Amino acid sequence: MRVIEDKGGAIAVMLVSLFFIGTFPAIMTLLERRGRLPQHTYLDYSVTNLRAAVLIAVTLGQAGEARPGMPNFFAQLTQIHDNWPSVLFAMAGGLALGLGNLVSQYAWAFAGLSVTNIICSSVTVVIGTTMNYFLDGRINRAEILFPGVACFLVAVFLGAAVHSSNAKDDEQKLSTVERRGVVELSSDFAGKAIVLPDPEQPENGGGGDDCDAVGQAKPGTAEFIIQVEKKRSIKVFGSDKHKLLGLGLVFFAGACFSLFAPAINLATNDQWHALRRGAPHLVVYTAFFHFSLSAFALGFGLNLWFLYRPMAGVPASTVGAYAGDWNGRPWALLARLLCGFGNGFQFMGGQAAGYAAADAVQALPLVSTVWAVIFFGEYRRSSRKTYLLLAAMLSMFAVAVAVLMASAGRRKS
Template identity: 30%
Template structure:
C-alpha cells in the first residue's frame, strides 16, 4: 500500500488537492450557463467521480509493500468491518447531497461567493470535530485562528455579494433612466405627439408606380421572399442586406433561469441552499474520519482498522448511489423551475458531457489527495484544502467575468476575502507540524 510518510509530502498532496478542488465548481457554472440540465450534469459528475475514485484507491492500495497494518487493497476490502464500512459509505452519500445543493447554490451566488461560503461553514464544523476525533494531533494555537480566518472570509463574501448586487441594481436603474430620456427626446422632436413619433419611425410603403413593389393583396398574404442568392447568400453574408453590422447573437439560455434575478430574494435563496449543503459536507468528513480512526471503538482488540484507500472506495460507492438517486429525482421532479428530463434524455445529451466528466475527475483527485495528506499530517490540517475557493474565485473573476460591473467596493471585498482564506490556509498548514 502506497503511503505518505513526511509532513512535506502531506502538505504537497494537500496543496495539489486544493487546486484540483478549486476548478470543478467553475466547470459546473460554465455548463449551467450554457443551458445543460443540472440533473444531467450531476449524474455525469457522480458516475465519473465514483469510477475514478474506486480505480485510484484500488491502484494505490495495491501498490507498494504491504504489512499486517497496511494490507493490500483487496484484502483490506474483504476484511473491512461492516459498521465502519457503512459509516464511510454514509459519508459519501452525505457529500453527494451536499454537492447537489452546492450546484444550485453556485447558480444563484456565483463562483466568487457560493463555494467560499460553503467551505467556510463546513470548515468551522469539520475542523473542530476532526481535532478531537484525531487525537488532537494539530496545534490548537494555530488551528483555531485558521478557523477564525475562514469565518472572516464568510462575512467578507456576504458583503461582497451585497455590494455586487447593489452596483448592478444601480447600473440597471441608470440604463432605464437613459432609455426613458431617449424616448422623451423622440417625442419632443416629432412635435410632441407619440403617434407622430411612431409614424416617423415606421417604414413608408412603396410608391404605386414602382415596378418592384408587390401589390397590396400579395404583400398581405405572401411569405417574405429570400434575398438574392437565397439562403446560401445569407449564410455567406452574415451582414444585413443593407451592408450594416450583423445582428448580435442571442445569449444562451441558462438552465436555472431564476438565478438571473438581481434582487435580494435570489441571493437569500442561494445562501439558504448553500448553508445546509455545507453542514452535510461537514458531516460527511466527520463520518469518514470516524470510520478511519474507529473513533466509536467498534473494533475488537487487535482487529485491523479501515485504511484510507478502503475507506475512500466505500465513500465513493456511497457517493455514486446517492448521486444516482438524487439525479433521477431531479429529472422527474425538477426543482427551481429547471427542465424536466428522463434517463433516456440524459443518455442522449452529449452537450457538455466531457466537461462534467472532467469535473468528476478533478473532484476525485482532490479528495484522494486530501485523504492521503490527512492520513499523514492529521485530518484537521487536511482541511486546508477547504481554501480551494481561492482558485475558483480567480477563475470566476477572469474566465466568467463575475465581477464585471461590480464596482470598486465589491472588488475590494473579494480581495479581502481571498486574503482571509490565504491566512486560513497558512495557519492550518502550520498546525500540522
C-alpha cells in the same frame, strides 16, 4: 501500498486537492451557464467520481507490499466481516457529501453561487475542523489551527461583502441599460424601468463600448449579464422571494459537508473503538472507495428522479435525452475527476497530518473566484469598493490556507 507519512508530502497533496476542488465548481458553472441541465451534469458527475476512487484504490492502494495492519485494497475488500463498522462510517460520509452536493446545486438558484460556496465552506470549517481536531487526539497545533479558522471566518465575511457590493454594481448597470423594452428580472428591481436591448434589432455601430467588434457583449456590462441569464439552466433572477428557503438550503448543505471528513476520520482511525480487538483499521484507499460508492448511489439515484421531477424551474428531461446529451459531457467528466481526486488527496493528507489541517481545502472559493474572474468575467467593471473587498477576501483566504496547513502534525502509526 503507497501511503504518505511525512508532513511535507501531506501538505503537497493538500495543495493539489485545494486546486482540484476549487477548479471543479468553475467547470460546473461553465456548463450551467451554457444551458446544460444540472441533472445531466450531476449524473455524469456521480459516475466519474466512482471511477476516480477505483483508480486511486487499484493503483496506490495496491502498489507495493502490504504492511502489518495495513492490507492492500483487494485484500481488505474481502475482510468486510472484520471492518464493517468502519465501512458504514465511510459510506455515511459519502451519503453526507452526496446529499450536500445535491442540495447545493439547487441552493445556487436561490442564494447564488458565491454565497452558497462561501457559507458552505465556513460551516464546514467551523464544525468539521473542530470535530477533526478532537477526533485526531489534538495532533494539530491548536495555537495555529484555530487562528487559521478565525482567518477563514474573516475571509467568509469579506466574501459576503464582496457579493453584496457586486450585486449592487450589477443592479446599477442594469438600471442604466438603454430603453428598448422592459423585462422584469427580480424583485430587487421592482418598480424600476429595467430595459433590455431588443435581440431582433442590430446594435448601432456594433454596440459601442459595451460590445466588441463582432457585436458580443463585453464582460462586466449589463448586456453581458443579460446574455448569461438567458442561456443558463438555473435561473438566478426572480428568486429573491425564496431567499429564506435558499439560506436554509445553504446551511443544510454546509452541515452535510462538515460531516463527511469526520466520518472518513472515524472510518480510518476507529476513535470510537467500533472494530473488534486486533482487526486492522480501514486503509484510506478502501475507505475512499466505500465513501465514493455510497455517494454515487445517492447522487445517481436522486438525479435520475430529478430528470422527471426537476426543481428550481429547471426543465424536465428523460433518460434517453440524458444519454444523448454530449454537449459539454467531457467537461462534466473532467469536473468530477478533479473533485474525485481532490477528495482522495484531501483524505490522504488528512490521514498523514491530521484531518483538521486538511480542511484547508475548504478555501476553495479562493481558487473558484480566480477562475470566475479569468473565464467568466465576474467583477469586471465593478466599483472600487468591490475591487478592494475582493482583494482583501482573496488575501485572507490565502493566509487562512497557509495557517491551517502550518498546523499540520504527524499521525503516529
